[in-house]
Amino acid sequence: IASSAPLLLTGPTGAGKSQLARRIYELKKARRQIEGAFVEVNCATIRGDAAMSALFGHTKGAFTGAVKDRPGLLKTADHGMLFLDEVGELGPDEQAMLLRAVEEKLFLPVGADEEVSSSFQLICGSNRDLAAEVHRGNFREDLLARINLWTFHLPGLRDRTEDIEPNLNYELDQFAGITGTQVTFNKEARQRLLDFAVSPQALWTGNFRDLNGAVVRMATMSSGGRITVDVVEQEISRLETAWRSAATANDAPELLLQLLGEERLAKLDRFDRVQLADVVTVCTQTRTLSEAGRILFSASRQEKQNPNDADRVRKHLLRFGLSWRDIQACSGRFS
Structure with a gap:
């Protein structure tokens, strides 16, 4: 928490990298170690010119459709924190620009003649083995060296079953905040879900995303704000079917x-x-x-x-x- 150097979070999709990055930001903000905004980018959702424009900004008229200046997300994160999730999805041009931004705090918006400065703390997330991607020629070795000063690996949910029970309470609190409805498990239903959650039958292929979806569905289906054993059994059946179908589609x-x-x-x-x-x-x-x-x-x-x-x-x-x-x-x- 004390360091302002880049941090790399690794682990499978849905393991909680985004939540951890945001929590680090909140702690730093509370300690007045950081002033600006938290800016999150999923690099898997942007490609080519769109990626360059989204990350580094552009000037008016830089390309068709550029009707006004755009600062870019790196500039938006000035004096704050930039979280680049799935950083391994960036193309070679974006990687080169990012390297200079990390090293020099400078970058060139699309269509601009002058570089722009931005000072931000960088956290990157990846579900890929970036060292292997370097070996394959898909990721810059010098960029990996820069973003890999600190590394933290988040295992999948099957390897962190002790986190399941406290996250049930967290997910119910989130549901209450969004819907305004307080929902709880009855004692038997909670124990049935926990027994299943740590069993070999619980694959948790989507990790915390699976858990989040399960809690939201059960809370929505509950009657009178109480999740019963019947509701839990229905959700267990749904999860097993979904995991089995996904495995079938992947294997066959x-x-x-x-x-x-x-x-x-x-x-x-x-x-x-x-x-x-x-x-x-x-x-x-x-x-x-x-x-x-x-x-x-x-x-x-x-x-x-x-x-x-x-x-x-x-x-x-x-x-x-x-x-x-x-x-x-x-x-x-x-x-």
């Missing part, structure tokens, strides 16, 4: 989704899903069922005197309600 090839549909695919164990995806892929790459079988059973068929590879593939597909013709038709081989 598009053809498998077309063949089985999302609902049927979501009911398969990961083991069966991965195995079936490979079988389907081989079937789309071969001309006959026998040829697919020879590839899929290339090792075990050597131990059989009369291998019937086609029949083995046919039976495996039948387990999932599929056939060779289904796969060929779906992949466009024939109808």
Whole structure:
């Protein structure tokens, strides 16, 4: 807190980097270590000329649509704090400009002839391994050295389950502030949610964003300002379905989704899903069922005197309600 040097916050999306940056700002403001505004930018939402203009500003007439001067967010953060979330998404031109702004406190707005100064404390956030991005040529090594003077890693929610219970109270307070409605858990409902939250079934892939969404939905669905066990059970079911669907979409090839549909695919164990995806892929790459079988059973068929590879593939597909013709038709081989 005492340092004014750049700070890099790392961790998965939704781990709380933005909230931590704002909290650091609030503490510094309370201690009179900082005077200006807190300015937050999600670098993943700006690209190219729009990024240059948003960050560094522009002059009137600099490009089509520039009808007046724009100071830019770096100038807006003068004497305050600038939080660049997902800084790894910046392009090479923006990285070069940012490096000079950090080193010299100077930058050139788009279309300007003179540089502008701005003195701000910089906090950056990233869910990427920026050192690896440097190795790939996607991020400047000198910029990483500048923004990486202090580093703090925020683990995902599954690795910080002790933070779940206090954040339930925080999220309910936030809900009350926005809606004007005070909502609480009854004792059994709160314990049911906490038991689930720390169980292996709770994936928390969106981290605190998942938790926030869950609390908002339960508070909205509550009757008389009390969240009951029934409401919690409904939300647990919704979360599990959402996580399962996301995992299915990420793991399964598009053809498998077309063949089985999302609902049927979501009911398969990961083991069966991965195995079936490979079988389907081989079937789309071969001309006959026998040829697919020879590839899929290339090792075990050597131990059989009369291998019937086609029949083995046919039976495996039948387990999932599929056939060779289904796969060929779906992949466009024939109808």
